[in-house]
Amino acid sequence: xxxxxxxxxxxxxxxxxxxxxxxxxxxxxxxxxxxxxxxxxxxxxxxxxxxxxxxxxxxxxxxxxxxxxxxxxxxxxxxxxxxxxxxxxxxxxxxxxxxxxxxxxxxxxxxxxxxxxxxxxxxxxxxxxxxxxxxxxxxxxxxxxxxxxxxxxxxxxxxxxxxxxxxxxxxxxxxxxxxxxxxxxxxxxxxxxxxxxxxxxxxxxxxxxxxxxxxxxxxxxxxxxxxxxxxxxxxxxxxxxxxxxxxxxxxxxxxxxxxxxxxxxxxxxxxxxxxxxxxxxxxxxxxxxxxxxxxxxxxxxxxxxxxxxxxxxxxxxxxxxxxxxxxxxxxxxxxxxxxxxxxxxxxxxxxxxxxxxxxxxxxxxxxxxxxxxxxxxxxxxxxxxxxxxxx
Ligand code: 0WD
Ligand code: CA
Numbered sequence: 001x002x003x004x005x006x007x008x009x010x011x012x013x014x015x016x017x018x019x020x021x022x023x024x025x026x027x028x029x030x031x032x033x034x035x036x037x038x039x040x041x042x043x044x045x046x047x048x049x050x051x052x053x054x055x056x057x058x059x060x061x062x063x064x065x066x067x068x069x070x071x072x073x074x075x076x077x078x079x080x081x082x083x084x085x086x087x088x089x090x091x092x093x094x095x096x097x098x099x100x101x102x103x104x105x106x107x108x109x110x111x112x113x114x115x116x117x118x119x120x121x122x123x124x125x126x127x128x129x130x131x132x133x134x135x136x137x138x139x140x141x142x143x144x145x146x147x148x149x150x151x152x153x154x155x156x157x158x159x160x161x162x163x164x165x166x167x168x169x170x171x172x173x174x175x176x177x178x179x180x181x182x183x184x185x186x187x188x189x190x191x192x193x194x195x196x197x198x199x200x201x202x203x204x205x206x207x208x209x210x211x212x213x214x215x216x217x218x219x220x221x222x223x224x225x226x227x228x229x230x231x232x233x234x235x236x237x238x239x240x241x242x243x244x245x246x247x248x249x250x251x252x253x254x255x256x257x258x259x260x261x262x263x264x265x266x267x268x269x270x271x272x273x274x275x276x277x278x279x280x281x282x283x284x285x286x287x288x289x290x291x292x293x294x295x296x297x298x299x300x301x302x303x304x305x306x307x308x309x310x311x312x313x314x315x316x317x318x319x320x321x322x323x324x325x326x327x328x329x330x331x332x333x334x335x336x337x338x339x340x341x342x343x344x345x346x347x348x349x350x351x352x353x354x355x356x357x358x359x360x361x362x363x364x365x366x367x368x369x370x371x372x373x374x375x376x377x378x379x380x381x382x383x384x385x386x387x388x389x390x391x
Pocket of ligand 2: 230249250251
């Protein structure tokens with residue numbers, strides 16, 4: 001419920017920042033979720049134990065890997081447990097701040113996926129957005145409106161035609177299966193031949209997750225973004241050197257057989273560009289599968305090349321241009337940052353409604369249950385103690 005005496009503020013969709021001063025993303029720490037759904041916070045440990053290595057030679061691709069194999073054994077996390085875990089993220093933030101003795105000075109703290117939605121919004125005008133902004137200790141914590149998000153996921157998964165629904169689930173599975181067959185848990189040199197060959201038989205799950213937390217910014221706004229990283233391209237750099245250039249985003253898509261499918265793929269590529277660009281991931285690997293879920297070929301893209309590629313080939317009707325999206329992103333992030341006061345611990349909603357095509361914010365009534373589910377007791381205690389030592 002929003003407060004009746006509060007004005008809804010809307011932001012025109014054609015707003016663009018004149019410049020897009022971007023900060024180079026920098027990783028502050030990483031954490032991981034293990035197969036049991038437990039979190040691990042020691043960055044060095046999770047880099048060693050929870051981050052995998054890309055390895056898929058052409059000879060393996062030629063073997064026609066079945067990305068549907070093992071589907072019935074998929075260990076899938078329930079949707080309601082996979083909504084972006086703020087308590088885990090803030091535990092990581094707290095650990096990091098305790099190690100440095102200072103507060104991370106970001107204006108906005110959130111999951112990367114939500115910023116991908118905002119960045120790509122001008123080209124996804126049919127997709128609604130329903131977020132909550134929780135103001136705490138001078139910072140904006142942005143999360144999904146979980147209730148709406150869950151309902152939406154359930155609707156998306158529900159097809160009238162049960163065989164279609166089953167097919168959609170298999171497509172989803174094939175993405176995780178591609179991750180399993182294209183990565184190794186240790187560097188290639190430390191893997192036995194048997195381990196490499198056995199990965200096709202590994203039970204696939206989406207519990208295990210490696211999350212990088214990066215500091216980045218656009219214009220004057222500083223952001224802390226947490227995003228899932230699929231694997232390493234080559235190796236972990238030595239002694240604290242920048243790991244971001246070594247990360248890879250893995251994706252699957254249908255093989256492109258007809259000209260009409262090119263536009264669709266380019267839309268996906270644009271979204272993947274946005275997702276990777278936001279946290280400074282430089283490489284994207286696409287596995288192309290046919291309708292029978294057989295892996296047919298693999299393509300590697302450098303993130304920075306995608307905007308140029310799209311400009312060259314894009315269909316005039318879709319006009320997907322990354323720069324235009326970035327100018328929108330620069331403008332809208334600055335607007336959010338300016339319009340929501342940081343000195344009052346309030347609750348706001350941030351929505352995009354495809355019906356009226358309006359992007360807006362409005363203050364909501366306080367909701368302590370929601371607030372406590374994001375800003376944990378531990379985190380509060382930590383921040384209070386930090387400010388005591390400062391004054
Ligand atoms: O509403 C959501 N989708 C959110 C999920 C909001 C915030 C966080 N999360 C959770 C998810 O578990 C996610 O994996 O936090 C994790 C990290 O967040 P993120 O990196 O911001 O998520 P995003 O960029 O949207 O997606 C990264 C990966 C996906 O890989 P692909 O290649 O499909 O983009 O996270 C997984 C998925 O592997 N993922 C999901 N898996 C199942 N159901 C979902 C989902 N709805 N969303 C993301
Ligand atoms: Ca992925």
